[in-house]
Amino acid sequence: MFSYWENKHFFNYDLIVIGAGFVGLSTAIHYKSRNPKARVLVLERGVFPTGASTKNAGFACFGSLTEILDDFWSMSPDEVVDLVERRYKGLQKIRKKFGDKALSYQGTKGFELIEGEQLSALDQMESINKLLRNIFKKEVFSLESETAAFGFSDRIKAVVRNRYEGELDPGKYLNALWQLAGKLGVKILTGLEVMEVGKDDGTVLAEDSRLNLVFNFSGKKVAICTNAFTKKIWPESDLQPGRGLVMVSTPLNFEIPWEGTFHMDKGYVYFRKIDGRLLLGGARNKDFEGEKSLKNEVNPKIKFHLEKLAQEVIFPGKRITWEMEWTGIMAFGPKKSPLIQKVGEKAAAAVRLGGMGVALGWQAGKELSKILDKGN
Ligand SMILES: Cc1cc2nc3c(=O)[nH]c(=O)nc-3n(C[C@H](O)[C@H](O)[C@H](O)COP(=O)(O)OP(=O)(O)OC[C@H]3O[C@@H](n4cnc5c(N)ncnc54)[C@H](O)[C@@H]3O)c2cc1C
Missing domain, CATH: 3.30.9.10 (D-Amino Acid Oxidase, subunit A, domain 2)
Structure with a gap:
């Protein structure tokens, strides 16, 4: 049950990014830098990012x-x-x-x-x-x-x-991204797992399993940056x-x-x-x-x-x-290059970073933010 104020101020965004690893945070930063007035939300299932970005070897x-x-x-x-x-x-x-x-x-x-x-x-x-x-x-x-x-x-x-x-x-790199995103006014919510994305209508259904709450967010654009965990919300991804x-x-x-x-x-x-x-x-x-x-x-x-x-x-x-x-x-995929593409009217993805996301993540975020920017 959400209040009038919660419904009015917390659910609607210009861009919703799913995943707060190197790619998700880079996407949010690039998009917000080009569109300073845009309301940008990042949704992360972990208390802090819990994908490859905080587990890697730092090469x-x-x-x-x-x-x-x-x-x-x-x-x-x-x-x-x-x-x-x-x-x-x-x-x-x-x-x-x-x-x-x-x-x-x-x-x-x-x-x-x-x-x-x-x-x-x-x-x-x-x-x-x-x-x-x-x-x-x-x-x-x-x-x-x-x-x-x-x-x-x-x-x-x-x-x-x-x-x-x-x-x-890599922990310092992720913190640097996190800090810059915060400074630019990107909102980051953690502990929320996205269960479903409406790729043509921009709806994003997320769950807080501890409080047993379901959130129906709405984005004019949605960025999927969930790397290895992408099939859950984009089953056809290669x-x-x-x-x-x-x-x-x-x-x-x-x-x-x-x-x-x-x-x-x-x-x-x-x-x-x-x-x-x-x-x-x-x-x-x-x-x-x-x-x-x-x-x-x-x-x-x-x-x-x-x-x-x-x-x-x-x-x-x-x-x-x-x-x-x-x-x-x-x-990983059939090729070593990342998968960066539109996946619906309102959604696009940058995933499949392989073993080189330290080097590729920032640019992948930039490319994705450009795809999302098109048509604005
Ligand atoms: C052991 C190991 C060693 C590595 N060593 C190196 C190295 O030395 N050099 C190098 O360049 N690369 C290395 N890599 C690869 C690099 O870490 C990755 O390519 C990079 O971190 C990918 O970033 P990402 O943002 O795409 O994905 P991730 O960091 O995996 O981010 C995805 C985020 O999405 C979140 N998420 C997933 N599903 C959902 C959902 N449904 N709802 C909400 N949030 C969700 C996850 O919790 C995660 O935080 C290594 C990787 C591993 C695992």
């Missing part, structure tokens, strides 16, 4: 050498280059907008560990550098001469350096969930002989140091089917694989104990 990356080579199996050379450019430029844009301090961005560079069976990738390094020259002007990938200095096991035959990658704190595991060790009682963001196995495995600890994650490719899940549960097969890598390859001979672990859900 400010755009693709390792073997990952880019692997992309050629599913994408044309132009598409591969375009995606690298979008990711790299996306990172530049958020650094410019929010500043490195606000994001805790560090340009520590990216590194990829190459095992014996991947050595042939090195033969293609120069042609990939050439392909990317228009974007970076200089060579992106180079071979580290002192592989032994990293202290990895002798399974690692070479280390490739990516001079343009870095790392950031995406599927992909879970990711991240583990953080207890503080290490030895000096870590490297810094930077590290990748292995075509980008499926990644690690870096945070506050004297090892952060290690990924390995979804060890059980693709099992990881097509929306449940935040740890897959023991993947956990075992990562633990083994830590002790046998990253810090051989050292005992690593783990302080915490968590999972987050990404969204």
